[in-house]
Amino acid sequence: MRCKDFRPRIHEFLDAHLSASEMALMEAHRANCDRCNEYYQDLHFVRQAVSEKIFLPESSVRSILARVSEGKRPLLLTWLSSLRSKWVDFRRDLEPASFWAKAGALPISMVFFALLFVNLAPIRVERIAYLIVSVPPWTVDNAGTPVVLSVEVVQDSGKLADLVDTAWRLPYEDSLALVAEIKPEGHAEIDRVLEFPRSYALLDAVGSTLRESRFEKVGDLARPFLIYSFQKIDVYEQQGL
Amino acid sequence: MSEMTRPISPEDTFNQGDRLVVSLQEGDERAFAEAFHLYKDMVYSLAYKVLTNKAEALDVTQEVFLTVFRKIGSFRAECSLKTWIYRVTISHAASRNRWWKRRFWSRTTSLDLGLQSGNGTRPLDLPGRNRSAARECYSKELRDVLSESLRQLSFEQRVAVVLCDLEGRTYDEIAEVTGVSIGTVKSRIARGREKLRDLLKDFRGGESL
Known part of the structure; x- marks a missing residue:
């Protein structure tokens, strides 16, 4: 037998889980090979250390017996105490x-x-109101900047689908969809733009008009809210004065 | 050979265990006491080595006997009473171990810490080994070092090594108790022992004391 045959079976050899002939072969190798013998001795030492018996201390025997016989009470009490111990275990496991x-x-x-x-x-999501706000025909000043005179609430309702439908039916040449928030002070500010118009100047103009407008009361809301506004804007090129 | 002088055979021990189970199931007080005294050290030492903590081992011993006495009615003789008690002990120890690990694992110290800090061969600050110390001092020290080393093994490895070395169970029996294959049992024992060998290597010199 060689070391490479001896090593994998060393644990079975230690535990004497081999046949008599195999045990003899292993023993013969151990006697002849110093390194394997050293290895065997190390593991044997481990085995000896683990195999040391420990005895239940006499002082604990009585207390454990007492508690165990306490545990053999009538069924209901046993059940209650097991419930309690389960609860204690559960609390302890947390x-x-x-x-x-x-x-x-x-x-x-x-x-x-x-x-x-x-x-x-x-x-409360259902209190968000949707409005269609339209920007009426607008003008351009001498410098070519769009001037939006007012923003009007065309329709307000709780149903977004109806509003989208209405918005599509409005006459338009350029469109702009944005979300504006009506501030407690009464004016509105653009929150985010959903659809940009062709002209960014128009967006600025709508924004400043919203800031200057007053929205006294929005739908049936007691307080100002986020407003989804769908603007259909008729653009009259060079309509200026 | 007459009936009286016949030596005790394994069959008798089996029958004795069988009788004990019947008496336990009938709620015989004396049978409880007998079973307790028969298995208390086995349960305690198994729990102690697996959990490496005295207070935990005492608690588990108590829980095991409570479970044994409460559940003996549902015990079917598919395995021996002893195997069943092993199983109960291991399952209680496992739940303790889970709790212990969750609560205290961050506070345990690795044996390798000392090595990493590079201060020589003694890993932890374990009690110093003095060759002139008395033998009992050595075995007490060995027990401490062994506990510390066993803690470095996985719970499954510890169970396999302890059942094999302490209880002298065969691989078949360990497989039956732990519910895994014999191959797994063998590899757990081999890995566990190899690890213990590395951890206890330093200590072996004192064996000749």
Whole structure:
């Protein structure tokens, strides 16, 4: 037998899980090979160390016996106590929460439920209103800058699909779709542009007109909201004075 | 040979175990005491070596006997009582181990730390090995070092090595208890022992004390 045959079977040899003839072969190799013998001795030492018996301390025997016989109570009590021990196990299995986690969880959950109950706007999607705002024929000043005199609310409704339909039916030559937000002060500001017009100057003009306009009340909303505005703008080239 | 003088055969021990199960299932108090005294050290030492912690081992021992006495009614003789108790012990130890690992794994220290800091051959700051120390001191120290080393093994490796070396179970029995194939058992034992060999290598010189 050679070392490369001896090494893979060394654990079975240690545990005497080989046949008598194989054991004899292994033993013969061990006697002749110093390195394998050294290796064997190391593992044998490990085996010896692990195999050291440990005895249940006498002081614990009585307390364990007492607690075990306590556990053999009538069925209902046993069931209740097993439920309790399951709960204790469950609690123990949870990650120990830090003080800050506990301290943080309470206000966060309070704020969450408060938000739910006071009907704060960000949660209530249905209160967003959609409006069609049209920009009537506009003029160009001497410098060629578009001048938008007013922005009018054509229609407001809660249904976006209806509004899109209406918007398509408006006469137009250039179109612009944007989202404007009506500020508490009464004017509106462009939030984002969905569809750009051919002329960026027109976008600026609509923007400044929205800033100067007053929107007293938007639909049936008590407070100003995000407004989706679909503008159909009739462009009259060189219509200027 | 007369019936009285016949030596005890393995069949008798089997029947004895069988009788013990029947008595336990009937709720016989004496059978409980007998089973406890028969298996207490086995359960405790298995739990101790697998969990490497005395307090945990005591808790597991108590839980195991509670489970054994409560569930003995549902025990079917598909395996021996001893194998069943091994299984119960290992499952309790495994749940303890999971909890322990989650809670304290970050606080354990690797044996390699000392090596990485480059201060010689003694890995951890384990109690110094003094050749002139008394033999019992050495074996106490060995137990500490072994516990520390066993902690470096995976839970499965520890179970396989301990069942094999401490309890002297065969690979078949370990496979039955842990529910894995014999090949897996062999490789767990081999890897576990090799790792322990590396970790205890430094310590072996004191064996001759």
